[in-house]
Amino acid sequence: MSRTISRAHATKDCPFCAEPIRxxxxxxxxxxxxLPAAGEAAVGVPAEVEVxxxxxxxxxxxxxxxxxxxxxxHARTTARRWSVLLIATVAILAVVGVLEYHDWRAATQAQxxxxxxxxxxATAPDLVEALLSYRHDxxxxxxxAAEKSMTTEFxxxxxxxxxxxxxxxxxxxxxQTAEVLAVSVxxxxxxxxxxxxxxxxxxxxxxxxxxxxxxxxxxxVMVTDDDGSWRLDDLTVPTS
Amino acid sequence: xxxRRSDGGAMSAASRRHRPRRATVLLTLLCVVLVAAGASLWxxxxxxxxxxxxxxxRDREVLAAATQEALAxxxxxxxxxDEYVAAVKAGATGDFLKxxxxxxxxxxxxxxxxxxxxxxxxxxxxVGLIERDGDAARVMVALDAVVTNTSTSKPEPRHYxxxxxxxxxxxxxxxxxxxxx
Numbered sequence: 523m524s525r526t527i528s529r530a531h532a533t534k535d536c537p538f539c540a541e542p543i544r545x546x547x548x549x550x551x552x553x554x555x556x557l558p559a560a561g562e563a564a565v566g567v568p569a570e571v572e573v574x575x576x577x578x579x580x581x582x583x584x585x586x587x588x589x590x591x592x593x594x595x596h597a598r599t600t601a602r603r604w605s606v607l608l609i610a611t612v613a614i615l616a617v618v619g620v621l622e623y624h625d626w627r628a629a630t631q632a633q634x635x636x637x638x639x640x641x642x643x644a645t646a647p648d649l650v651e652a653l654l655s656y657r658h659d660x661x662x663x664x665x666x667a668a669e670k671s672m673t674t675e676f677x678x679x680x681x682x683x684x685x686x687x688x689x690x691x692x693x694x695x696x697x698q699t700a701e702v703l704a705v706s707v708x709x710x711x712x713x714x715x716x717x718x719x720x721x722x723x724x725x726x727x728x729x730x731x732x733x734x735x736x737x738x739x740x741x742x743v744m745v746t747d748d749d750g751s752w753r754l755d756d757l758t759v760p761t762s
Numbered sequence: 763x764x765x766r767r768s769d770g771g772a773m774s775a776a777s778r779r780h781r782p783r784r785a786t787v788l789l790t791l792l793c794v795v796l797v798a799a800g801a802s803l804w805x806x807x808x809x810x811x812x813x814x815x816x817x818x819x820r821d822r823e824v825l826a827a828a829t830q831e832a833l834a835x836x837x838x839x840x841x842x843x844d845e846y847v848a849a850v851k852a853g854a855t856g857d858f859l860k861x862x863x864x865x866x867x868x869x870x871x872x873x874x875x876x877x878x879x880x881x882x883x884x885x886x887x888x889v890g891l892i893e894r895d896g897d898a899a900r901v902m903v904a905l906d907a908v909v910t911n912t913s914t915s916k917p918e919p920r921h922y923x924x925x926x927x928x929x930x931x932x933x934x935x936x937x938x939x940x941x942x943x
Binding site: 600603604607608610611614615618619621622625626628629632633643703704705706707708716717718720737739741760761762 | 786789790793796797800801803804807808810811813814815817818883884885886887888889890891892900901902904906921923925943
């Protein structure tokens with residue numbers, strides 16, 4: 523069975539992608555390849571062409587609605603692929619970012635702890651020597667000066683233990699000089715450092731003129747606030 | 763415009779064909795570069811983290827070695843002096859080993875004569891690291907001991923303030939110098 527249709531609507535299959543295209547087309551609208559032979563052939567094509575309907579799709583199926591649909595479908599496929607690629611990239615970068623933050627934080631804290639340990643080890647001996655050194659005739663002034671380097675909590679704790687020392691110092695007209703022989707780090711964190719100190723305190727009584735040396739092992743805890751200054755938070759004797 | 767082009771567009775077929783492929787290739791390359799850059803940065807940061815962990819582990823090794831040698835020195839028993847000498851030497855090297863070996867005979871004779879027995883303990887927070895630089899380190903160890911000998915009527919407490927200098931020899935930290943402050 524055959525029918526006659528105009529050359530404008532006659533179609534053929536694209537030799538590259540096999541999509542139905544018009545006979546007069548010089549380029550395929552689906553695969554975008556050039557069809558030079560189609561243009562030359564179009565010159566000799568009569569205005570009307572008899573086609574076998576068994577082979578030709580009806581004009582209704584070859585109208586302009588199929589081309590935009592195919593192009594739209596191709597565009598959607600491409601967009602979907604790009605979306606998957608972008609989402610996968612963002613997901614990978616997010617995981618890598620979390621892992622990197624974890625490692626960066628750990629390494630940074632370790633560096634800050636080491637720096638804190640070095641700083642405190644250099645400054646704590648003077649502070650401890652000032653705290654443990656006094657003269658009987660200026661005991662309160664010496665204590666007040668030492669308390670400036672204490673945290674509030676330790677100051678309260680220390681005041682509760684210093685009264686017997688004060689009474690003895692005044693009674694015996696005692697002078698005590700402390701010397702830190704060695705200092706080391708027990709533990710260190712960015713804002714807290716524990717120290718082990720060997721301290722010799724030479725105590726001289728003006729009343730009895732006796733002198734004694736106390737060889738002590740002390741554990742000191744130093745902490746820092748946001749202002750960067752280190753303060754004494756605890757001072758004890760390590761016990762077994 | 764050529765009416766024989768079925769889509770009626772003004773651009774060339776070649777340019778329309780290449781543009782989507784070029785964009786896809788560029789986008790893919792960009793994604794690969796971003797992921798590679800992120801992974802490289804993470805690997806570098808991970809290396810820093812592992813270096814910090816390795817340094818902390820090395821510190822712990824040094825402290826453990828000094829602690830062990832302090833306990834060996836403090837664990838005196840006149841009935842087991844061979845074990846005592848062997849334990850001290852096992853953790854010693856350099857000048858400290860030479861000095862210990864030079865005085866070994868007189869020391870064992872003294873301990874035997876006095877029937878010395880020392881039971882050592884290290885107090886909590888009694889060990890601290892002064893510094894570690896490469897394969898050298900200095901450590902403080904405070905040692906308490908209960909001492910019994912012929913000159914004491916009952917066990918007496920003693921307190922020792924050790925300062926160890928250690929060297930890493932064939933992967934093992936050994937005491938090369940000892941000061942008692």
